[in-house]
Amino acid sequence: MSSLPNSSFHYENLFKQETKPFLKPEAFLVGVCGGSASGKTSVCREIIRQLKGKKVDIIAQDWFYKPLTKEQRQDSANYNFDSPLAIDLDLLAEKLRELKKGKVVQCPDYDFVSHSRTKKTHQVSGDVILIEGIFTFETKELRDLYDMKIFVDVDSDIRLSRRILRDTSERGRTINGVIEQYFRFVKPGFENFVAPKRKFSDVIILRGSSNIVAINLLLDRIKAELQNHKPQKQIPFIYNRYSKDLEILSIPTLKKVRVKN
Template identity: 40%
Template sequence: MQRKPVVIGVAGGSGSGKTSVSKAVFESFNDHSILMIEQDFYYKDQTNLPFEERLKTNYDHPLAFDTELLIDHIEKLLRYETIEKPVYDYNIHTRSKETITVEPKDVIIIEGILILEDERLRDLMDIKLFVDTDADLRIIRRLKRDIQDRGRTMDSVIDQYVNVVRPMHNQFIEPTKRYADIIIPEGGQNHVAIDLMVTKIQTILEQKSLL
C-alpha cells in the first residue's frame, strides 16, 4: 500500500491561539518531514474587482476563500506532488503575483478559521482540532495584534469585531467545533493538550511507518 501523509487540521476563531498551537506542533516535529498550510493564503483572487470593491471583502465568511484551490493543493500534497502556494497581499486586497513553492512532506498541518467548514476538506484530515478560547481573550489578542502589527486604530478594530468578526464567528466558525476530534481550550498556553497532540501524531506516524 502506498504511504500517505498525515493531515492535521487546526481551526478556531480569530485570536484563539490556533497559530500558536500549529507552530508548537510544527516545532515538535521540525526534525521530521512536516509542512504548514495557512488558510489565510487562500483568499480568493480579486484582481478583477475595483479596489473600492475589494475593500468591502468580508474575510471571515466562507465565500472569501478559494476552497477549491486549497482542496486541490492538499490532494496534490497527498500524492507527494509539489504545489505553488498563493500569496495574498493585504495592501492591495487581492492575490500577489508571487507564489511559494511547497514540497510534499509526511505531515501536513492545515491552519485557519474555517478549515472545518467544508466537508470535502474535513474528509482529507486524519485529525481535526478546534482551539476554543473565550471571546474576551480573543478580542484582546486581536486588538494587540492589529494595533501593534497592522497599524490599526483601536476604534477600527473594535468596529470590525462587533460588526463582522463576532457575528461571522457565531454563524460559521463556532458551529464547526462539532466536527473536531479534539477541542483544545486556551490555545498555545495549553501545553498538556499540545503534548498529548504530539504523542498522538507520533503514534499515527509510527503506524504508517513515516517516522
C-alpha cells in the same frame, strides 16, 4: 565490453529487471480550526518544534483569500472577510489532494494591505502538513482530506485583544476599525460558521498554545497515528548498478528486450 552483462540485451538491461517497491508515504494532513486570533499558528509552531525527525510544514488558509475587485478594494471596510465565500476553498482542497499524493505544491500569497494576491508563492511539502484557518472545517470535502482535526478554543475577549494587536501592527488598521469589524463581521462569522464546526474535531485544545498538557497529549496521539499511517501504493523503481541512480517509473515493470543473434 567485458564489464557489461550479456550483450544479447539492449542497454536497457544494464538495469536490474526486477522491480522493488519504493514506498512513499502520503502526507499526513492535520486540520487546525478555531476563531480569529485563537492561537492556531502558535499551536502549529509548537507541534513543529516537538515533532523532531519529521518534515512538518504549514498551510495558512489566509493565503487563499480571493483578490478583491477594484470596487471592493475601494470599499474594503464593508467587505466581509469572515464569510467562507471570501476564501477559495476549492483551490485549497485541490492543493491538499496533491499533497496527499506526495507532491510538492505552490500555494498563493495574499497581501492584506492591498487585498490582492502577490507574485510570491509558498512552496509546501512534508511528512506532516498543518492546515490552519477559521474555515478549515467548512466543507465536507476538506474535512474528509484531513487525517486529524484539531479545534483551538479560546475566550472571545482574549481573541479580540490579540486581533487588535495583530491587525494594527501587521495589517495597517486602526483600533477603531478593528473593533468595528469585529462586532460587525468577525463575531457573527465565528458564531455562524466556525463554532458549529467544533463538533467535527478529533481534539479540542482549550486556551490554545498555553495549554502545554493538551498539546503534549496531542503530540503523543499524532506520533501514534503516524506509526499506523498507510503508505501510498507501491511505486516501482529500477536500480542502475552502474550509475547508482534511482529511477522512478510510471510503468509497473520494465520488460526485457532481446536482440536476435
